[in-house]
Amino acid sequence: MSAISRDPVHALEVPTDNLPLLLPSACMAEVVALPRLARVPLAPPWLLGVLGWRLRPVPVISYDVLVGGEGHAPGPRARVVVLYPLPGRKPWEFVGILSASEPQSRIIDGGVAPTAIDDSFRYIAAALKFDERTVGIPDFAALAKVLYPGR
Amino acid sequence: MAETRQFLRIGLMGVDYLLPNSTSYVIEKREHLEINGEPGALIAAWQSTPTGRAPGYSVDANLKPLPRNSWQRAVFLKAGNQTFGLIADELQLLPREDVRVEPFIPPGPAQTPAGHLFSGAWVRAGQAPVLVFEPGALADYLMHLEAAA
Numbered sequence: 001m002s003a004i005s006r007d008p009v010h011a012l013e014v015p016t017d018n019l020p021l022l023l024p025s026a027c028m029a030e031v032v033a034l035p036r037l038a039r040v041p042l043a044p045p046w047l048l049g050v051l052g053w054r055l056r057p058v059p060v061i062s063y064d065v066l067v068g069g070e071g072h073a074p075g076p077r078a079r080v081v082v083l084y085p086l087p088g089r090k091p092w093e094f095v096g097i098l099s100a101s102e103p104q105s106r107i108i109d110g111g112v113a114p115t116a117i118d119d120s121f122r123y124i125a126a127a128l129k130f131d132e133r134t135v136g137i138p139d140f141a142a143l144a145k146v147l148y149p150g151r
Numbered sequence: 152m153a154e155t156r157q158f159l160r161i162g163l164m165g166v167d168y169l170l171p172n173s174t175s176y177v178i179e180k181r182e183h184l185e186i187n188g189e190p191g192a193l194i195a196a197w198q199s200t201p202t203g204r205a206p207g208y209s210v211d212a213n214l215k216p217l218p219r220n221s222w223q224r225a226v227f228l229k230a231g232n233q234t235f236g237l238i239a240d241e242l243q244l245l246p247r248e249d250v251r252v253e254p255f256i257p258p259g260p261a262q263t264p265a266g267h268l269f270s271g272a273w274v275r276a277g278q279a280p281v282l283v284f285e286p287g288a289l290a291d292y293l294m295h296l297e298a299a300a
Contacts (some may be wrong), residue, residue, distance in 0.1 A: 025198040041213040047259055052275065092254065
């Protein structure tokens with residue numbers, strides 16, 4: 001398995017209950033504390049609610065629930081990572097991902113190696129090994145398809 | 152781009168929704184409706200119409216059917232040739248200039264065969280957003296409640 005040898009990329013490691021996510025900083029608009037969300041009636045369980053962010057409505061999703069895991073009630077350290085719109089979406093369609101706690105800054109450089117992960121971790125484009133931890137880089141195109149089916 | 156249409160605020164068990172004035176609706180007081188006396192009924196009351204009567208449904212804050220008696224008003228909206236009502240705890244016509252609605256369709260599949268239940272949201276600083284009903288989808292949802300009742 002070869003190491004990554006491109007220019008270093010800044011990213012944030014987003015803790016979840018299952019596979020931590022690694023999100024390139026360029027994809028993120030802001031990390032905010034989890035406020036009171038507006039619930040969306042009849043929504044899928046992975047849609048936790050709607051966040052008011054800079055006077056915009058932003059849906060907040062749980063990656064854990066999206067991949068079929070159990071959803072735990074967010075604790076006081078929970079954060080929302082507000083992402084820029086996913087591929088093919090309208091310019092105002094920001095989306096938030098629940099983070100179990102404050103995301104940590106990471107740099108992806110030549111010392112980070114790709115690794116294999118279980119197929120059960122869906123919507124992951126690649127997995128990397130950081131120290132002894134495995135993190136997943138989301139497949140944003142796949143996420144867009146599941147979040148906005150038929151749109 | 153934000154809209155500045157007029158909106159009706161519908162309070163359901165502590166949760167607010169907005170209904171745009173792009174649809175035809177009528178607010179009715181309880182005393183002007185035919186109350187359904189059957190215990191646990193999904194249809195709380197009927198509105199008399201020129202062609203018969205229109206059902207008014209009682210739902211909770213998540214729009215799930217919930218029979219209840221302590222309500223005073225209902226809003227009836229038209230969908231095609233039919234009229235459907237929603238029992239509400241609070242109804243308030245909001246001044247046009249007070250409400251700034253942003254386009255918003257929640258992720259996930261459409262909740263009704265007629266499409267998504269919501270098409271916008273009103274976001275105010277420091278408060279949870281208020282979702283805006285898509286009238287046709289709301290009427291469709293209520294119509295399917297009737298079929299399930």
